[in-house]
Amino acid sequence: MALFRKKRGTDDTIKNGAQLITVADPRSAISEQFRTIRTNINFMSVDKEIHTLAFTSANISEGKSTVTANVAITYAQAGRKTLLIDGDLRRPTLHSTFNVKNNTGLTTVLTSEADEINLNDVVEESGIENLSILTSGPIPPNPAELIGSRRMETFIELVKSHYDMVIIDLPPVLEVSDTQELASHLDGVVLVVRQSVTQKAGITRAVQMLKFAKARVLGYVMNDIRAENGGYGYGYGYGYGYGYGYGAEKKKGLFGRKKSDGQ
Template identity: 45%
Template sequence: MARKSTVQRAQQHRSLVTHDQPKSPISEQYRTLRTNLEFSAVDKELTTIAVTSSNPSEGKSLTTANLAVTFAQQSKKVLLIDADLRKPTVHYTFRTNNTFGLSNLLVGDHALEQVVQDVRVDNLDVLTCGPVPPNPSELLGSKAMRQLVENAKESYDLIIFDTPPVLAVTDSQVLSQFVDGVLLVIRSKVTDKDTAIRAKELLNQTHANILGTVLNDREADEGNYHYYYGN
């Protein structure tokens, strides 16, 4: 079978495949990732997960979105938060309004119930970024952010954060200090070994609980993408 073109692969990569094609091999890989994450927390149930990458364009936002969908399909009440306050994408993925969001909540303009949005996936709510603020790191490390997490836990079984790349800014390191675990996405044939090691070292500096890594964009012979989990 002929390999897919770059455009075709990019279009597939942007899709919510776990919702639109739940029986596809890619969706099954996401479910495998979900299962492995659940088994990684045998002593403590995961209620907050941050997903990050080493650098931009490694697929962490689509991985985050599809992972959130798979947990919601398991009948867990899930909140996906776009904590990338620099280059947010969650509102594009779910085709939602981004007029108000996380940034409004953190500065006290709105309450959680005013800015959270229903999406086309049962059991999944989304909190988009909102207006891009001038001080992302300060907001993410604020008392308001910690309070948001505690308040959200009362209504949701799982909170998943889409966070900026580790090597680009310190935001993911800041967030890693008050989530149960961090998932690191690396892209096949793009992320080199030294870059991935450096990202891991930066997370270790803040004592992040690194749950594992996802090898993204690895093509099998049939041209599909596969997602792998491992410490």
């Protein structure tokens, strides 16, 4: 099936937003996979609680914005007060996904000289219970400097005190330096990998760069998995070589289960 499928380098998500399958069909097999991703991330918080979480990818058009939005929705659906932030200041998508204006947003916060930030001025309701959104705001000339600024760190600390979960859609690691600038200040980072598109060398390099930045890499999400029956879904894993633990078992489906037709 063609759900979420797109060619590398397209601007489809930027123009039309991410597909919110967890809202459109919360009982579907794909929505269940997003809930499984949430559960596996929660398992990683045994020793250190995760309140600030980012999703990134090695390159563009690997599905990170779709994964980010849908995982955030599953947290909200589980009763967690969640803030979803568009931290991709070069290729923002959140405003298109939720059909809101992007006149103000994260860049408004980061470029303001005000000593205090009123979240009500920039954060919007998503229309989904427990989920608030902060769009990117106008695209700035210096996104890496803004994302890596002390003001960004201060803002993250502020929203942590108002929300149970803060989830950020960050730019691809190999494309720009923004993600490295912020990653070490978050409780965890998840890498989104697109099967048959993301190259092994790119994944290895992305993980190296995140670890060099002292980010806590929780694992990876492999999307666009196609089983022999034409199914489509998401896996979650903890390894970075080809083999990919859970995510790449194409014949058995995700997590060793046989997938039904049309997933």
